[in-house]
Amino acid sequence: MEELLTVKQLKKYYPAGKTNFFGKHQQLLKAVDDVSFHILRGEVFGLVGESGCGKSTTGRCILRVTDPTEGSVIYDGKEVTGCSPKELLALRRDMQMVFQNPYSSLNPRMTIRQSLEEVLSVHQIAKGKEAMGRIEELMDLVGLSADVIERYPHEFSGGQLQRIGIARALSVEPRFIFADEPVSALDVSVQAQILNLLSRLREELGLTMLFVAHDLSVVEHISDRVGVMYLGQIVEMGSVEQLFQNTLHPYTQALMAAIPVPDPAIKKKELLLEGDIPSPIDPPKGCRFASRCPECFAPCREEAPVLREVTPGHFVACHLYA
Structure with a gap:
């Protein structure tokens, strides 16, 4: 299938803290930091993570609701980040x-x-x-x-x-829809109705969708592929089957453990994360999840892991799979 949207090394930094003598901010809040992925035509790509991880900001940068600091967004072969206001208005229809x-x-x-x-x-x-x-x-x-x-x-x-x-x-x-947590403010029964509506519209109209949520069970219901974000970066990415049947990253495993099971007879293994989330203004030089990871070892605190393909189509940024 052909790629409709390609995101390459997308970054969005916000000025924070005090300014220096020249009026420039000495610190930057790294909301989105080097994010790359693609979405195929007719596909629903889910982006999931805790509140504040940068998933909504990623979508807003793609649509140029917010201008990215760096990086490339290519939609249907055209660079979005360099569009003029007139070109952007035409792009809004798509x-x-x-x-x-x-x-x-x-x-x-x-x-x-x-x-x-x-x-x-x-x-x-x-x-x-x-x-x-x-x-x-x-x-x-x-x-x-x-x-x-x-x-x-x-x-x-x-x-x-x-x-x-x-x-x-x-x-x-339009051909592309960015759904920014469209069911998080709704009752559970209504959530199901809206998800079913989006699924039906996707089939009838041939829509391509970026679906952002913090609930993995919702993402599983509607998505074809999923990217998991933590502190501005994608830590795991793959198809729904790969992510839910062969979860690799410790952070994704913790998210999976938090999904409630509607059967009281089934007891899931608890996986409670300890420690504090690092500041996006001054992220650690190693793995950003190291301070909360139960599998953390020496290289995790020294070197940032690279998102690598472990099995075909399944990517993870973790030293455990280096």
């Missing part, structure tokens, strides 16, 4: 985002019809009766009645608002 919080992602002063009409107007897709017809199609596509389009966001539940957010993203007929 690359869209579903936001984490459905309550704050819609303008509370605009009806649903106005919010969707605005998107269609900005991208010069449809106006008037043609726009209304498109909006009714979108409502049906996400499982909502067209009768609700004159309501305001506060009149909907979280699940309904997220469906509207998905409809807004699909209104410009």
Whole structure:
């Protein structure tokens, strides 16, 4: 399968701390630090990790919602990081985002019809009766009645608002969707409905998706391949089967151990992480997980591990597999 998106050595640093005599910040917060991966056409790539690991920032840099500090993002053969504002507007039709919080992602002063009409107007897709017809199609596509389009966001539940957010993203007929933890703010029963909706839309519309979450069980349900992030870097990457049946990195193993099992008769082995997460402003020179890793040994504190292919398609950054 052909690659639709390629990310190479992506970095995003934020200035932090005090400034020096010349007004420059003496410290940098390394939110994303040398991240590389690719996504095939029609594939769902899951990005998972603890809060603050840099997964959402990675997605925002890919869409140029946030400008990356360094690195390359190639979408359908075109470099995204060097796009002009005009080129970026055209690219927005192909690359869209579903936001984490459905309550704050819609303008509370605009009806649903106005919010969707605005998107269609900005991208010069449809106006008037043609726009209304498109909006009714979108409502049906996400499982909502067209009768609700004159309501305001506060009149909907979280699940309904997220469906509207998905409809807004699909209104410009994109090929790539960045779903930034789209179910984390929803009830468990509603989460399943939104995940099933995204899976169905992916099949019907042939979408390619970057799906960000901190819940591995959610990622397993929807993804084809998964990348695990820790403190701004990918520590393990592979297919869902490889990651869940042959977990390699100690951090991924800890995440797996935290997944609850709905059968009280089954007792899972507890794997509690000790120690503190290092600061992204001053990460250790060796493995960033070393201070919390139960398998840590001498090289882990001295040399940063490289993401290497252990088995075909299964990559891990750990000295245990050097």
